[in-house]
Amino acid sequence: MIRLCSALTLLFLAPAATAEGLLQLSFKGAIHAEGGSPVSIEVGVWDAASRAATTIPMDLHLAEGTTAHDLAVVVGARLKRRGAHVVLPLEGSVGRGVVHLFVEDATHVSLRLGGGLWGTVTSCEAAPEQVRFLAPQVTKDSAEIHIGVSIFHPHTKQRGREDLAFEAESxxxxxxxxxxxxxxxxxxxxxxxxxSPEGWHAARMADGSVVTGCSVQVLSPDADWGVEMILGTPFVAGDPSVPR
Known part of the structure; x- marks a missing residue:
């Protein structure tokens, strides 16, 4: 299970420092390893009533043939049972390849798939406070890492997007x-x-444009690469204090 360090946990739990926003989880593929394969997912959600973040961990062993849709349904049900506000995939999404879950008021996510499943984590409303990649543990192979961001220039009002891509050795x-x-x-x-020594953060461009959303995808269906994301403060056009 991917565990965030204690310093990051303090960030999640401190009301003044914790940001929450709309998180999108995207899954694709199916477990093809004979005998199944382990996956690990952890989502933090903000509870306004208690003014604290709740961490919902899921360490699962999935049987051969488990699809992205199967995983999304289980993850969505677990999150809803713990009080998270989740938009579940539609029944008609079966067989479409990529399946999506949306989680409101998310504070962080940690995702480690593999065995034929791979995923994307997206901060829909802000630049993440931090992104961290973890090398595979069970099946070691290289991965293609893709990061796509939406940008907005506060003066010209122009919107755009930027991409980063590189290959990572295990x-x-x-x-x-x-x-x-x-x-x-x-x-x-x-x-x-x-x-942090293992983290990456980029909230602005050199020309003054603001990053308003970010998708991180690790393409290595067999290897169990991990990605962690701490969500940032949602972007509000016209507010010079956001993002930090």
Whole structure:
């Protein structure tokens, strides 16, 4: 199970520092490993009543043939049972390939798939406070990492998008991946930094554009790569204080 460090846990639990927003989880593929394969998902959601974040972990062993839709239904049901506001996939989405879940008031997500399943995590309303990649543990193979962001320039009112893509070898650690991604994104015009030795953050472009959403996809269906995302403060056009 991907466990966030204690410092990040404090960030999730502190009301003044915790941001929450709309999270999209996208799943594709099916477990093809004979005997099944482990997956790990953790979602944090903000509880306004208690003014605290609730962490909902799921460590699952999935049987051969389990599809992306099967996983989305189970994850959605678990989240709803714990009080999360979730938009479940429609019945008609079976067989469409990619299946989506939307989670309101999410604070963070941790996703480790593999065995034939892969996924995308998306912060729909803001630049993430931090993204962190974890190398595979069970089946070790390289991965193609794709990051796509939406941008908005507060002065020209122009919208656009930017992409980052690179191949990651399984032997690379989280700190080295953070270093490589930060250097690459700076070369491509992002104002990027490393909020932790293993993290990546980019909320603005060099031209002043603001990142208003971010999708992170790890393409390696067999290897169990992990990705963690801490959501940021939702972007509000005209508010110069957002994002931080």
């Amino acid at each position: 032997a690379l650690g989280a700190a080295r991946l953070s270093e490589l991604l930060t250097a690459m994104s700076i070369r491509q015009g992002f104002r990027a930094d490393r909020p």
